[in-house]
Structures are given as structure tokens and as C-alpha cells.
Amino acid sequence: MRSGEPRPLVMTRVEQRGDAGRVAYVTVNRPEKRNALGIAGKKKLAEAFSRLAADDALRVAVLTGAGEKSFIAGADLAEMKDLTPQGADEEHIWTHRACEAIRALPVPVIARINGYCFGAGMEIAASCDLRVGVNTAKFGMPEVRFGIPSGMEACLLPQLIGWGKTRELVYSGDPMDALEAHRCGFLEKLVSGRELDAAVEQWVASILEGGPRAIRLQKALVRDWESMTIADAVRQGIRACVDARRTDEPKRLMRAFLERKKNQKRNRR
Numbered sequence: 001m002r003s004g005e006p007r008p009l010v011m012t013r014v015e016q017r018g019d020a021g022r023v024a025y026v027t028v029n030r031p032e033k034r035n036a037l038g039i040a041g042k043k044k045l046a047e048a049f050s051r052l053a054a055d056d057a058l059r060v061a062v063l064t065g066a067g068e069k070s071f072i073a074g075a076d077l078a079e080m081k082d083l084t085p086q087g088a089d090e091e092h093i094w095t096h097r098a099c100e101a102i103r104a105l106p107v108p109v110i111a112r113i114n115g116y117c118f119g120a121g122m123e124i125a126a127s128c129d130l131r132v133g134v135n136t137a138k139f140g141m142p143e144v145r146f147g148i149p150s151g152m153e154a155c156l157l158p159q160l161i162g163w164g165k166t167r168e169l170v171y172s173g174d175p176m177d178a179l180e181a182h183r184c185g186f187l188e189k190l191v192s193g194r195e196l197d198a199a200v201e202q203w204v205a206s207i208l209e210g211g212p213r214a215i216r217l218q219k220a221l222v223r224d225w226e227s228m229t230i231a232d233a234v235r236q237g238i239r240a241c242v243d244a245r246r247t248d249e250p251k252r253l254m255r256a257f258l259e260r261k262k263n264q265k266r267n268r269r
Contacts, residue, residue, distance in 0.1 A: 049105050
């Protein structure tokens, strides 16, 4: 960025991992406001993930907030307080579009939660496939304390943390600490600050070990499961497994696995 140019609200860095493909790192870049998102920031976030969706070599994306104190501390209340109903419609639609762009990415998205995660920030984190947080992070859905309900992708919370915990968060507006977020199932991993990047990298490395096409089929299948009956989900799973065989990826990966096992057995003799 040149001197005098406005700082980007959302930064994207794409890293080539040899023959394995590419890893994207998306950072909400407003640390002086605890990475709170106004309409402009939500638009930029949606645009960033929409662009990444066109990258056929992309394998996984990591979403985080700039600095060490906040993931995304919610919406920008200074912007929201004077909204008309029409303005509110635009604000909340862009919250949804940012979340939907994350959910629609054909590869897994990891939320690297490095601090405050409130309101729209918690909805955005819920839209990611996996969540790891530092043990000092705080979480909550405080919207009712500001005169509006928790909407948009707050509807994802029951499948992550259950109906009871969701009701507690959205009715009370009370925050919860990282230990409780992990206990109730919102966080898959809870780590110290110095362990955060290593925890993210462990997931990235594991995803890169999988077949690129298989991972994309799996992401699509997981989204299908959200709206399907068990019977329909089983049938869709069969179709996905058959579809996987339309390339040589399964044969190659299975052959490589069997060859490694054979070599290990030979080396133990």
C-alpha cells in the first residue's frame, strides 16, 4: 500500500503450498475499532470470498482479525444507530451476504479467533467450517441490548451449540468466555495465544493431505446435510462418492496409501 492511500478494510493474501495448491488468508483490517464491520467492510469481506471462490487451485482459507485483541467485534454501532428501516435492510442484507460468501466458498474456511467475537462477528465465525479461539477471547450476541434482535446467520447457532444455549445468548445478551464457547461446542479448539497459529496450521496441513476434489465434494455435501432428511442425505452421499470416481484421484490416493503401508511393513522386518 502506498503512503497516503486508505488502508484496506479487508486484506487477502494467497500462499502457494507447492504442488498441494493454495491457501488464502483473509484479515479484517480495522484494529482501532476492534475490527467492527460497517456496510463497507461487509461488502469487502463478501467480495474477497467471492473472488476466492473462482480460484480452482484454492484448498483452504483462514479468516481472522488484525491485531491481537479482536476477531470481529460486531457491527459498527456508530454507523447503525441512525439507520432508517431502508438503511437497516441494506446493513443486515450485507451481513448475510458476507456470511453466505464464506459458506459458499467451495473449500473449508477456518476462523482464527484471536479476541473479541460479538454479534455479526459471531455470525461470521459460525459461517466458517472450523473455529479455533484463544483462551482470552470473548463471545456474545448483544443485539437485544441495542434494541434489535439477533438475525441473519445467528440462525446457524442452534446446530452448533443447541437451542438452549442459543436462547441464552440471544435473549440475555450476556457474553461468554472462551472456555464456555469451547464447552458448548462453538469452538472446536481452544488454545493460548502463542499456540493459535500452530493450531490453524495443523488443520491446514491436514486438509492439504486430502484429495483436492474430495474436499470440495465434502464441503458441498456438508452443506446439503444441513437441509436434508437422513434418507435424502444418505442418497446424496452415495451420489457424491460415485462422483468422486469420475477422476483418478481416489485410485491415486488409495494406491499411495497402500504403498506406504507396504513400505512401512517392509522396513519393520
